[in-house]
Amino acid sequence: GEDVEQSLFLSVREGDSSVINCTYTDSSSTYLYWYKQEPGAGLQLLTYIFSNMDMKQDQRLTVLLNKKDKHLSLRIADTQTGDSAIYFCAEFNTDKLIFGTGTRLQVFP
Amino acid sequence: KAGVTQTPRYLIKTRGQQVTLSCSPISGHRSVSWYQQTPGQGLQFLFEYFSETQRNKGNFPGRFSGRQFSNSRSEMNVSTLELGDSALYLCASRSGTVNSPLHFGNGTRLTVT
Numbered sequence: 001g002e003d004v005e006q007s008l009f010l011s012v013r014e015g016d017s018s019v020i021n022c023t024y025t026d027s028s029s030t031y032l033y034w035y036k037q038e039p040g041a042g043l044q045l046l047t048y049i050f051s052n053m054d055m056k057q058d059q060r061l062t063v064l065l066n067k068k069d070k071h072l073s074l075r076i077a078d079t080q081t082g083d084s085a086i087y088f089c090a091e092f093n094t095d096k097l098i099f100g101t102g103t104r105l106q107v108f109p
Numbered sequence: 110k111a112g113v114t115q116t117p118r119y120l121i122k123t124r125g126q127q128v129t130l131s132c133s134p135i136s137g138h139r140s141v142s143w144y145q146q147t148p149g150q151g152l153q154f155l156f157e158y159f160s161e162t163q164r165n166k167g168n169f170p171g172r173f174s175g176r177q178f179s180n181s182r183s184e185m186n187v188s189t190l191e192l193g194d195s196a197l198y199l200c201a202s203r204s205g206t207v208n209s210p211l212h213f214g215n216g217t218r219l220t221v222t
Contacts, residue, residue: 030208031208033210041216042115042213043199044213045210048210088152092211094165095157095164096142096157096165097142097152097154097201097211098154099152100151101151102151
């Protein structure tokens with residue numbers, strides 16, 4: 001079955017690292033994505049990882065993929081107030097994205 | 110390169126009416142997908158078009174339809190609107206090659222009263 005799960009909320013202090021977790025169920029997914037959504041806006045593509053990779057780093061963002069446990073995480077280093085948003089993980093399967101519920105990240109000073 | 114453009118940004122309609130939403134993909138992108146976002150159901154796939162053909166369809170009633178033109182622009186139509194159709198409708202485009210990522214527009218916020 002197709003199901004992607006995320007925790008609903010995460011609160012971090014400015015300057016700390018944030019880690020957002022995601023689990024998925026379909027092992028045939030080819031790509032896994034992270035999108036960011038700010039209030040009143042669409043989805044901004046942050047990064048994505050191919051299913052045969054373990055890790056991908058892009059500036060402050062690090063994606064870790066544990067294919068055995070079907071677990072994906074997004075680490076944001078040196079979290080800033082501008083990182084406050086909802087973060088969605090999604091698996092790409094049969095030409096469509098299946099999204100998680102989204103994690104609301106709140107950054108406080 | 111300009112991003113995915115959706116028009117209009119906001120729409121207010123009454124029950125029973127129909128609505129057409131428009132999406133212009135990133136230049137060179139041939140695949141356009143539509144998603145519905147609601148607080149209760151989250152983000153759900155509606156359909157995908159590639160080279161004017163519907164390639165994939167989500168689990169939505171027949172009142173939801175779409176099409177793609179030869180310039181890759183896409184429209185989606187919802188007929189006989191219901192209150193539950195109130196949502197943010199997001200369009201995404203990708204080049205269409207196997208590994209290409211999806212890029213989203215800012216969406217059209219539809220309110221049905």
